[in-house]
Amino acid sequence: MSKEVQITLTEDEAWVLFEFTRRFSDTDKLGIEDQAEERALWNLCCVFEKALHQDSDLKYTDFIAACRNRLRDEE
DSSP, X not given: OOOOOOOOOOHHHHHHHHHHHHXXXXXXXXXXXXXXXXXXXXXXXXXXXXXXXXXXXXOHHHHHHHHHHHHXXXX
């Protein structure tokens, strides 16, 4: 089981990212419609960089592959 990571967003960031992901969920198309979405994603990336630490000796590509495998839906 993966550890939990807590991140903090402003309410505006949360709403903009919610709309961005909701739109993707509805259309299966991922695209920036407003510069605020781009800014919110950049901010989120910065938050992730501060919060995430690789606890493995695996090279990064293998580490990400292992994370993806654990996150996928079971068939």
